[in-house]
Amino acid sequence: MMETKTWLNRKEYPFKSNFFETGIGKMHYIDEGEGDPILFIHGNPTWSFTYRKIIKVLSVKYRCIAVDLIGFGLSDKPFNWYYKPEHHAKYIAAFIDQMNLKNLTLVVNDWGGPIGLSYAVNNPDNIKSLVLFNTWMWSVKGYGYYERFSGFMGGKLGRFLIKYFNFFGRSVVPMATGNKANFPKEMQYHYFAHLETKQDRKGSWVFPKEIINSSDWLDSLWQKRQAIKKTPVLLLWGLKDIAFRKDILKKWEDFFDCSESHEYLDAGHYPQEEKGNDAAERIFSFLHSI
Numbered sequence: 001m002m003e004t005k006t007w008l009n010r011k012e013y014p015f016k017s018n019f020f021e022t023g024i025g026k027m028h029y030i031d032e033g034e035g036d037p038i039l040f041i042h043g044n045p046t047w048s049f050t051y052r053k054i055i056k057v058l059s060v061k062y063r064c065i066a067v068d069l070i071g072f073g074l075s076d077k078p079f080n081w082y083y084k085p086e087h088h089a090k091y092i093a094a095f096i097d098q099m100n101l102k103n104l105t106l107v108v109n110d111w112g113g114p115i116g117l118s119y120a121v122n123n124p125d126n127i128k129s130l131v132l133f134n135t136w137m138w139s140v141k142g143y144g145y146y147e148r149f150s151g152f153m154g155g156k157l158g159r160f161l162i163k164y165f166n167f168f169g170r171s172v173v174p175m176a177t178g179n180k181a182n183f184p185k186e187m188q189y190h191y192f193a194h195l196e197t198k199q200d201r202k203g204s205w206v207f208p209k210e211i212i213n214s215s216d217w218l219d220s221l222w223q224k225r226q227a228i229k230k231t232p233v234l235l236l237w238g239l240k241d242i243a244f245r246k247d248i249l250k251k252w253e254d255f256f257d258c259s260e261s262h263e264y265l266d267a268g269h270y271p272q273e274e275k276g277n278d279a280a281e282r283i284f285s286f287l288h289s290i
Contacts, residue, residue, distance in 0.1 A: 005074070007193040009186070013052050017074060020067075020098070022091045025076025028068040029095075033059030036128065036287075037101045040066035041092065043110020043135070044207040045169040046191045046270070047073025051107065053276025058284060062105075067095065069115070071203025073194050083206035085111055086217045089118035102126060105287065109133035109272060110243075111207055114221055120231070121224035129232040129290055131283055132252060133271050134244040138222035139215040146211055149243075154209025162205040163198045178240030178268035187273065225255065233259045234286040236279050238267030260286060 015030040030048055032055055040051040048066035055064040068075040069088050081087075092115055096104065105128050108116040113135025120127045140146040152158050153168065161167035169192020177183045195201045233256045237249045246263075253259055262282060267274040 005194075007189070009190065012187075012190070013049050015052075015055070020095050022070060022094070024081050025070050025078045027070055027076075027091060027095065028074035030055070030064075030066050032064045033062055035062040036103055036105065037063045037065060038105045038107060038287075039096065039101060039116070040064065040107045041109075041112035041116040042066075042069065042072070043112045045072070045166075045173070045195060045204045046110075047075075047194055049073065049190050049194075050109065050270060051272055054107070054272055054280040054283060057277070057280035058287075061284070062287070065099070065101070067092070068194075069203065071200075077200045077203065079199050079202055081202075083203045084217075085115055085207070085210055085214050086118070089115045092116060093119050093122070096123075096126075103128045105129045105131065107131040107133070107283070108135055109270065110135055113137055114218055117228070118221055121221055121227045124227040124231065127228065127231055129234070129287065130228070131234045131236065131286070133236050133279075134238055134241050134248075134269050136244060136248055137218065137225070139219040141212055141215040150208055150211035150213075154205070154211070154213070158208060159205045162208075163201050166192050166195055166201060166204075168192070168204050168208070169195060173270075176242050176269035178238050178264070178274055179266045182267070182274040183270070191270075229255065230257050232286075232290045234283060235259060235261035236264070236271050236275075236282060237261065238264045238269060238271040238274065240265075240267060241269040243269055 018029050018031055019026040042050050047068040051066050058064050071077045106116045114137050117137045173188050173191050235252055264271050264275050272279055
């Protein structure tokens with residue numbers, strides 16, 4: 001499957017493809033290195049490509065597994081499916097169980113946060129540690145910024161723009177970048193090039209609406225937060241993020257008992273891209289210390 005994607009820069013993403021059967025389609029994943037497992041989960045509109053820099057460093061000592069959520073990356077993109085985050089979370093839980101991943105570290109960003117942390121709050125005894133890049137795990141209903149963004153991007157016009165013009169990737173990804181010198185256009189292109197046709201983009205247009213529509217599910221995760229309160233956590237945060245700003249970082253810092261955090265002043269929503277090498281070294285040190 002990987003060989004058919006002419007847009008894919010294989011020097012940047014040299015990993016072997018694997019597939020997990022979900023019942024509604026095959027979920028693509030990469031599995032590099034040996035050792036304690038680290039599972040990487042992406043958000044919208046990207047895929048496992050976003051973690052490539054970190055995986056190249058960590059796979060020297062750890063088993064690095066990065067999934068493409070159904071509807072993204074090299075995974076199948078069935079049109080007749082829901083694409084709600086809670087449904088993604090069920091497949092991630094099934095994947096972890098079938099792969100028999102134990103003593104697990106989760107690395108998450110954007111929607112990968114609540115999707116991955118859903119497993120963590122329900123299976124805290126199997127979580128060794130957490131690494132959070134610009135993400136959240138609670139309802140933002142009532143917050144004007146998020147309601148406006150969700151209303152537009154998840155509304156009729158936003159859906160039209162995403163479906164026909166790949167708007168989320170072409171416009172939102174550049175807007176969410178902190179320093180374009182660290183995130184050139186070719187790499188930005190890889191964040192949405194996998195959404196090749198309008199039929200492929202359903203997952204990308206469902207997610208924005210679910211920022212508000214999935215409020216009950218998000219709130220249910222936050223209600224279980226005590227299960228992971230003592231879990232060692234590394235917070236790596238881009239302060240130029242247009243979505244998850246310093247107040248979100250502060251909420252995480254205030255909650256976790258065992259947190260370590262680092263702020264990137266000139267990075268945006270995807271620190272793993274803009275500051276990938278530095279982030280990899282910080283994760284390596286963090287894992288070695290716990």
